[in-house]
Amino acid sequence: MILRSARPSDEDGVRICAQEAYAQYEAAIGRKPAPMVADFGQQIADGVVHVAEDSAGEVAGFAVFFRHGDHMFLENIAVRQAALGTGLGRRLIERCEAEARAMGLRKITLYTNEKMLTNLTLYPHLGFEETDRRTEDGFSRVYFEKRLS
Numbered sequence: 001m002i003l004r005s006a007r008p009s010d011e012d013g014v015r016i017c018a019q020e021a022y023a024q025y026e027a028a029i030g031r032k033p034a035p036m037v038a039d040f041g042q043q044i045a046d047g048v049v050h051v052a053e054d055s056a057g058e059v060a061g062f063a064v065f066f067r068h069g070d071h072m073f074l075e076n077i078a079v080r081q082a083a084l085g086t087g088l089g090r091r092l093i094e095r096c097e098a099e100a101r102a103m104g105l106r107k108i109t110l111y112t113n114e115k116m117l118t119n120l121t122l123y124p125h126l127g128f129e130e131t132d133r134r135t136e137d138g139f140s141r142v143y144f145e146k147r148l149s
Contacts, residue, residue: 006049013059021078072100
């Protein structure tokens with residue numbers, strides 16, 4: 001896998017990846033999860049989308065992260081079904097951490113939907129601590145942060 005900044009030509013692959021990763025939650029949430037309706041074209045143009053490209057040149061996963069004040073905000077991370085269980089999600093988070101450290105930032109924040117139960121155990125396993133729960137934009141969100149050494 002090659003991890004790199006997304007290019008405009010990656011937009012369809014990023015959208016397909018988001019569809020695969022988040023469609024399973026649509027019924028539980030009662031509508032499309034926010035990452036399924038993101039403006040990936042604009043996010044790619046803004047330089048905040050990072051993709052994992054497989055050996056066939058396809059998008060196998062992606063992460064959206066950017067500096068937000070004194071920390072890095074990990075807005076979205078998704079992995080295609082075929083790449084689940086390969087450690088790709090962890091590698092994308094490690095890329096986010098590396099870029100945060102390079103910017104001199106000392107923490108990463110993120111949120112997930114409370115209905116995404118796998119995430120509620122995955123993020124603590126990766127060193128994130130829950131910091132808050134609240135409803136925003138009609139979504140019940142759980143907030144996490146990870147302090148960087």
